[in-house]
Amino acid sequence: MPSLQLFHQILGLMLLLLPCYAHGKPTQIFPVPGFKAERGISQAYLPGFPSVAGSEMDDAVLQLKDRISKLEGDWRKESMLVSVASGRCLVLYLQGKITKSGGKIFATSGKTADFHATVKMCQEAGGCIASPRNADENAAILHFVKQFNRYAYLGIKESLIPGTFQFLNGGELSYTNWYSHEPSGKGEEECVEMYTDGTWNDRRCNQNRLVVCQF
Template identity: 25%
Template structure:
């Protein structure tokens, strides 16, 4: 069923960006490395998912609850700074780019190779090896949340 898109309605409530625009996510069930997922999201949508607050987190938990882990758009830059893939001027409100929901003991960068972030089905985050393949979540402006198979 590759290429089919299914509408997924999130019932956890309304979520708004600083400008009052809803945040919409696309769950892609195809497994890709973090870099492949980033390229896919940038080509077809806007970018890998960025989460700004607890409302965004609740929306992604609802969308991804049947998956053990999914890639999100956070990665390690220059070995010391976690940053979101989406770097759009004026996109983040005050403090939104710093939102984190690390699992206890994370990030731990085991072996110095865990430079990308995966979210588990409970909504907590862990750093992981970027070359592993996982389903992933993309972000797109004002469209409805969808699941791609």
């Protein structure tokens, strides 16, 4: 049985990458606790139903069985959706629109946007803007930059100290790959882009760059 986390992760990727998800968010589907009938339950009460007695009890039981049957059917449908979505994600992987590094998945739609729009698009897909923390993750993002021949924004911004950069959550950078003599914006270029050789440059946030998200 596929995990709910995998199901939501795949839906996030589908929202970012597939046309059929381009105009809305994936519906979150939560697991339904299993129902186990207990012996000796009073005929005068069933959870979720008004008090009943006599022949009304049979009707209540039938309604309860019908509800459980529908819930089980919904879960089977969810499992089928996961199977279909997994197959589509495999196709996207083969097309070069999904890469992996460690426990992270990086994905792109091939579209471009400014920094703030990129952050929003990745969040709506259930992930965040790509933020490399080591050379392998940097290489995973570089794969897209080379494939589409477009620079990409990274999830890194200038801190309150000009010339000093950090992750969007305020975390310090333990890995960097700046181009020679960069960063050089001195407070005027707050965002960071990746060049087609994998090196970084500080840049104004209003330029359109390749959207790359991580999950």
